[in-house]
Amino acid sequence: MSPECAGWLRKTQYPPLTNYIRFYMRTSIASIHPDTGYAEIMGWVHEIRDLGGLLFLLIRDRSGFIQVTLPRKKVPPAVLVTAEGLSRESVVCVKGRVVAIEKAPGGREMIPDEIALLNRAESPLPLDVVEKVPAELDTRLDARFLDIRKPRVTAIFLIRSRVMQIIGDFFHSRGFAYVTTPKVVAAATEGGTELFPIAYFEREAFLSQSPQLYKQMMMAAGFEKVFEVGPIFRAEEHNTTKHLNEATSIDVEVSFADERHVMALLEELIVEIYSGVAEECAEQLDTLKLHNFEVPETPFPRIPYADAIEIASRRTESEIAYGEDIGTLAEKAIGEEMGVHYFIIEWPTAIKPYYAMPFEQRPEICRAFDLMHPRMELASGAQRVHLHDTLVRQIRAKGLNPESFEFYLKPFRYGMPPHAGWGLGMERLIMTMLDLGNIREAVLFPRDRHRLVP
RNA sequence: GCCCAGGUGGUGUAGCGGCCUAUCAUGUCGGCCUGUCACGCCGACGACUCGGAUUCAAAUUCCGACCUGGGCGCCA
Numbered sequence: 053m054s055p056e057c058a059g060w061l062r063k064t065q066y067p068p069l070t071n072y073i074r075f076y077m078r079t080s081i082a083s084i085h086p087d088t089g090y091a092e093i094m095g096w097v098h099e100i101r102d103l104g105g106l107l108f109l110l111i112r113d114r115s116g117f118i119q120v121t122l123p124r125k126k127v128p129p130a131v132l133v134t135a136e137g138l139s140r141e142s143v144v145c146v147k148g149r150v151v152a153i154e155k156a157p158g159g160r161e162m163i164p165d166e167i168a169l170l171n172r173a174e175s176p177l178p179l180d181v182v183e184k185v186p187a188e189l190d191t192r193l194d195a196r197f198l199d200i201r202k203p204r205v206t207a208i209f210l211i212r213s214r215v216m217q218i219i220g221d222f223f224h225s226r227g228f229a230y231v232t233t234p235k236v237v238a239a240a241t242e243g244g245t246e247l248f249p250i251a252y253f254e255r256e257a258f259l260s261q262s263p264q265l266y267k268q269m270m271m272a273a274g275f276e277k278v279f280e281v282g283p284i285f286r287a288e289e290h291n292t293t294k295h296l297n298e299a300t301s302i303d304v305e306v307s308f309a310d311e312r313h314v315m316a317l318l319e320e321l322i323v324e325i326y327s328g329v330a331e332e333c334a335e336q337l338d339t340l341k342l343h344n345f346e347v348p349e350t351p352f353p354r355i356p357y358a359d360a361i362e363i364a365s366r367r368t369e370s371e372i373a374y375g376e377d378i379g380t381l382a383e384k385a386i387g388e389e390m391g392v393h394y395f396i397i398e399w400p401t402a403i404k405p406y407y408a409m410p411f412e413q414r415p416e417i418c419r420a421f422d423l424m425h426p427r428m429e430l431a432s433g434a435q436r437v438h439l440h441d442t443l444v445r446q447i448r449a450k451g452l453n454p455e456s457f458e459f460y461l462k463p464f465r466y467g468m469p470p471h472a473g474w475g476l477g478m479e480r481l482i483m484t485m486l487d488l489g490n491i492r493e494a495v496l497f498p499r500d501r502h503r504l505v506p
Numbered sequence: 507g508c509c510c511a512g513g514u515g516g517u518g519u520a521g522c523g524g525c526c527u528a529u530c531a532u533g534u535c536g537g538c539c540u541g542u543c544a545c546g547c548c549g550a551c552g553a554c555u556c557g558g559a560u561u562c563a564a565a566u567u568c569c570g571a572c573c574u575g576g577g578c579g580c581c582a
Contacts, residue, residue: 105540176516185518185532
């Protein structure tokens with residue numbers, strides 16, 4: 053064992069700073085090439101193949117795999133003893149010579165001088181990281197930390213991380229301010245959806261279902277362009293592959309803009325995300341076997357609600373009345389017809405929230421829109437009502453009491469600019485982009501109707 | 507919330523009244539093997555969600571509970 057390994061193996065003391073840096077500066081497995089010469093790697097034992105005279109260890113870190121080969125007669129006895137005692141998924145440090153060899157994965161392998169067992173993994177494992185036997189989602193989520201070690205799952209979250217970065221860059225480069233708004237709130241923002249009640253000292257409070265009211269308040273605050281990426285909580289008891297009780301919402305609000313402006317912004321963002329992922333996450337897309345990853349083309353088709361239900365009625369062979377919400381089956385039918393991302397526009401005012409701005413000439417429809425992927429809804433937005441009295445009228449029209457919205461209404465009396473915005477579901481975006489079958493695949497630790505742990 | 511389908515070794519499954527001291531794969535342990543890459547071969551280990559009922563006999567049928575998956579509803 054090298055002094056470095058020995059140093060930080062002693063759990064009771066921190067290693068000297070130089071070794072600490074060395075730890076983080078270790079050679080990542082993916083960066084090891086046939087001509088690397090000598091390397092020190094840290095990782096997990098992915099597989100062990102014992103051929104008798106030859107022992108192969110497949111070592112994995114987040115970046116990839118390398119084969120460590122031990123010719124039994126040639127390696128130091130101490131190294132052999134350590135290698136023979138390893139269990140799958142144990143954490144090891146391996147130092148050794150890098151050899152170019154055609155037969156090995158990646159055209160190189162390591163012949164070890166030293167192997168240090170940093171932490172032994174118990175067996176049996178609750179989950180097969182190698183995936184010789186597939187595990188059900190429920191089993192996988194119970195042992196999520198192991199599940200995430202699978203290259204396929206790692207790839208999803210490395211892409212998600214990159215998408216977060218792309219979103220930040222996109223908005224900052226366009227003059228948006230990144231805001232964070234409270235997730236503990238006093239009341240429902242818009243009624244309708246179920247809220248999670250929590251105890252807030254001696255009062256009752258709720259987990260926020262949407263930053264809607266706060267980002268509008270930032271328009272009143274003169275911020276003009278804001279975005280937020282944050283959690284939203286919905287207490288609905290749904291049980292589907294596309295709903296979560298805790299989700300991540302990408303929220304945007306822009307002053308002096310109407311719905312057309314923010315729709316253009318939204319489709320631009322979608323394209324930026326797809327093309328960024330295509331360019332910068334080629335390796336992860338390859339791991340996910342997404343060889344035909346396509347960047348959507350703009351502009352996305354815009355179809356009025358009236359046309360959408362007509363398509364749905366025709367394709368599902370069942371009459372959908374004007375003014376009905378678009379159900380799951382209708383949504384699928386329209387998606388099949390469209391085949392690409394599209395917007396549904398000109399929604400009936402009656403089925404959109406009170407803050408959606410009705411058209412002046414035809415107040416029965418409003419300036420709201422949904423962004424759809426062929427599989428499901430991704431985002432919804434609108435030009436908002438910025439006029440106090442219209443807003444009060446619309447709140448009443450929904451059967452709600454304006455008095456209970458006083459904290460929301462107040463900013464509208466002191467110079468609220470016209471504005472528009474939208475909210476985009478991060479998990480649905482990832483799910484549809486990466487063709488995942490279940491939205492839980494797009495969250496590290498999903499919260500659904502039944503799952504609160506881990 | 508409604509409807510449907512399920513709960514069998516660590517994991518994924520077969521079996522669906524007696525042929526079950528329960529199949530197969532993977533895993534784990536032991537043995538053999540110098541180029542594996544789903545390594546191979548030999549041997550062993552390891553399971554019927556819980557409670558009640560029917561029956562000579564229950565993994566298998568019935569009832570209840572708990573848990574899970576899926577569809578729908580609901581849902582900016």
